[in-house]
Amino acid sequence: MTKDFNNLWQKYGTFGILILVAIVFGITQPGLFFSFNNITQIILQSSVNILIACGVFFAILIAGIDLSVGSVIALTGMFTAKLLLAGFHPILAILIGGVIAGAILGAMNGLLINVTGLHPFIITLGTQSIFRGVALTISKANPIFGFNASFTNTVAGKIPFFGIDIPVPALIAIGVALILSFITNKTKLGRNIYALGGNSQAAWFSGINVKLHTLIVFIISGVCAGIAGVVSTARVGSAEPQAGAGFETFAIAAAIIGGTSFFGGKGKIFGVVMGGLIIGVISNGLNLNNVPPYYQQIVMGGLIILAVTVDRLFATKKKGA
Template identity: 35%
Template sequence: MTPTPAGPTSTATPSTEAFAAIEAGKPRLAWLRGSLQQLLAAASLIVIVVFFSIASPHFFTANNLISILTAATVTGILALGTTFVIITGGIDLSIGTGMVLCGVMAGVFLTYWGWPLWAGVAATIVFGGLLGLINGVNVSILGIPPFIATLGMMLIAAGLSLVISGTKPIYFNDTPEFQQIMNLSIIPGVRFPLGVVIFIVMIVIAAVVLSKTLIGRYAFSIGSNEQATALSGVNVRRWKIVIYTMSGLFVGLAGVLSASRLSSAQPTGGMGLELEAIAAVVIGGTSLQGGKGSIVGTVIGALIMAVLTNGLRIISVPQEWQSVAVGIVILVAVYLDMLRRRRA
């Protein structure tokens, strides 16, 4: 028998595989891989804007553009938070009804209990984080698939909104300063709502967290190869909980802005917003399989959804056909994501 020669082999050890997975999860590399999709999304946004500008003289006006940004604020903030979740390979179907429940809780804190404005707003955002924490525990500790865990939370949040509010809207007539959080114009003589500024600030914060912190780095790594990431010594369960909790904080903020915009907490709303937010994330180049994504792409996706809805309304497309158009956009976005995965 010929003895096997001693020496190094080409077999990768678990540690080297884990290191490769961590490197593959770097935000910069993920951004490069998704840059083409971002360019396509940006080009699509320009085409849609040009089309509606030609179709209606009322579209490309300062007031309407501000209306588009205002409409994109709530969905966009939801999309910012869920971007982190989807990058890990997860999903969160509870963000729409969770946002409504947070708005109801803002009504409880401020209207029913009479808390100061800052305390009520802070408690509402923390409550959103609690919803995210529960989702994270269900997914990470209990091992429930994200789709099922967050679907259950979606139904729970919808039911609690009705129970807590007594199936009736909660109005903020006694706290007019709460209404200004979203609607206050910060530029004299120009309608530029404070809510849009908050959205812009959250974009910057989300981009920094995704690209410059361990949360972003581990989100990409978990989505790229969860097993190898765990072998590298990363506590995957803990970081998943952190990411879902952070997404919940975005949900809480969206609940505050939504209730402020309407000057009331509407317990029957929210259904469908999760699909719009997820569609915005996918349109922007974030893969539903995880490991790829960017905040810039998500913002572009949120603007596309807002422009599409606004433009269809301006050219007098019936509401039912607007829903059809949004549904088609969601299907196209998911199909394009499938094509990207096949070619990867």
């Protein structure tokens, strides 16, 4: 019986939590929470968190962490805004300022981890401050705005679909999640990353290049944060030097709540997306009930502790089975 419950929890636990939380807030705000406009708003607000959570997922999958993603959001947003103001075409600005810059920042994390041999927690804690400092320096601690309106309309706009306006950020988040899901489920790279997270020493003995895959993992995390930086900049209409502050907590929470093991080697992108939506629902529901924003920090911290505890409990039961 316990084994059956464990299997059900692993498969459907996150989705069940999402439904339960939605029902609770639906009861507290029956005429507002389940309205079409509010559901759309939840999906829109969750898009940035889902993007960075998908990247952090890979770092956690190898039993690491990436604390720099919030600062990467700010810095890539700055790069993109600077390129737009310099007259670059929006697509080129997005590719260079968001995707490529995010990949470079992620590669810096990976290279530092490989060269120093330090845990990713230490390296990304340091680069978190460095990247934020660079963002503040190049912006002189001021927001950058006044770029082409076509950029914000394209990246943060809506696309009509059978009479329904779908937010572009949501489509971007879904597209990135599908690509990363394919990588983890259908490619040799994905299998190697899972093996590395399960047991890095065994992975090395089986011929997996541990340093190369560590580098790739942090490049993926950087790219996801870079794309999130572009989306965040487009949504706000300006590049803020303090953008993304504290977002690493929400990204980690989304990944852990979504069933990713903090001890590596276990997790699915689908669960991360569900985790991001759970956080979006909780944030939206608390706002609708006029709960002060800082209480959300307490809720997220509690959810992380609870999720890791549950993961450890089920892992222990599985070993004892």
